[in-house]
Amino acid sequence: MEFRQHPAVTLAEVAEAAGVGESTVSRVLRNHGSFSRETRDRVMEAVERLGYVPNRIAGTLASAGSRLVAFVIPSLSNIVFPDVLRGASSVLEANQHQAVFSVTDYDAEREEALVAAMLAWRPTAVMLAGFEHTEGTVRRLHASGCRVVEMLDLDGAALDLAVGFSNRSAGCTSADFLVKRGYRRIGYVGHDLTRDTRARKRFDGFCEALGSAGFALVDREICTGASSVESGRLGLERLLARKPDLDAVYFSNDDMALGGYFHCLAHGISVPSKLAVFGYNGLDIGRVTPQPLSTIRTPRVETGRVAAELVVTDAPPQVVDLGFELIEGATA
Incomplete structure (x- = not known):
């Protein structure tokens, strides 16, 4: 028909x-x-x-107070940001708010354009990842009159509300763990540290803690494009081609670390006796690999839930530190 x-x-x-x-x-x-x-x-x-x-949008705009909550997030290619959205949506739906979202691909200029587009709908709040924004984004947010929630980072000055944890501290904790386990020749595999500012803070914290312990990063491999299992596998392969005597590798996140772990399985590299693998995020898949991944678990769902609660209750400006958890696992 x-x-x-x-x-x-x-x-x-x-x-x-x-x-x-x-x-x-x-x-x-x-x-x-x-x-x-x-x-x-x-x-x-x-x-x-x-x-x-x-027409929910028209209904929202016609009402005295908007019930739209705009999420401007960097990526949907891994579970991190969907977890945040899942935590927030349960609270927003229970309070008759509607979540809408857009994706920046870690591009600050694109974030500015998307924030401007979202603000045209007069949302009650805008939720963003991290503290690093263009001057234009900050100017528009200040002028909008809506609530602003910056999530998944506490290393910076909040515009209004902030919910998350210190990425720099997560990097320091990761380095301290590897050093205490006796690893000395440590490398790094990650993705674009310029665009992903939270990964950069973890990297800086990691190197700072190594330096405080009297050691230095031996080498690093930065992969182009978004982080992924495949880029982690290829990144470790390239790193080990240059530095085959490394005894541990710190990855920018669990996706990359799992790729590195799979490379070790495929090439008969014993983990962790020959090479330790350490990640970040605490993804569920890392718990069910043949050897549970050593990593930092972040409260992603809780971050979304708390952020949404602050919005629906119109909480005063504040910073909420949810912390993180070291998962010893079996790969380091």
Whole structure:
């Protein structure tokens, strides 16, 4: 059957079909206010029969206070940011707020453009990753009058609300762990440290802690493009081609670390007796590998949940440190 475009069914048409006023239809669809069960049934029957789809955006803009919460996040290529969204959405839905999101691909200029586009919808809050933004982004956020939540980092000055943990401290903790385990010739495999500022802070903290212990990073391999299992595997291969006598490698995240671990399995490199592997994020898949991954577990779902609670309760400006957890695992 050929599909043909038709004008959208309107609220007025639903009201006429149900024999009620438009305000009654609106109350039923929002499940707010007084109406009888019979009225509800008539309205919902008309909605179903006509195929009416409520315009939530228009409803939000027409209301006195917007219930949109805009997420401007760097990536959806790993589980980190979907976990944050999952934690936030449970709170937002329970409080009749609607989450919308866009992806920057770790590009600060793109973040500025997307923030401007999101602010045009007059959201009640904008949630961002980290503290590093362009001057234009900061200027627009200040002028918007909406709440701002910066997530997954505490190494910087918050614009309004901040929820997360110190990436620099996570890097220091990782280095301290490897040094205490007796590793001395340590390398690094990661992705773009210029674009991913939180990975850069972890790297800086890691090198700082190594220096405090009297050691230095032997070598590093920075992979182009987004982090992935494949780039971690190839990155370790290239690093070991230059420095085959490394005894440990710190990876920018668990995706990369798992790629490195798979490289070791494929080439008969004993982990950790020949080479230790250490990651970051504490992804579930790292717990079910033949040897559980040694890593830092971050509270991603909790970060989203707390951030959303601060927004829906209109909390005063504050910084919430959720910390992180060292997972000893079996690869280091």
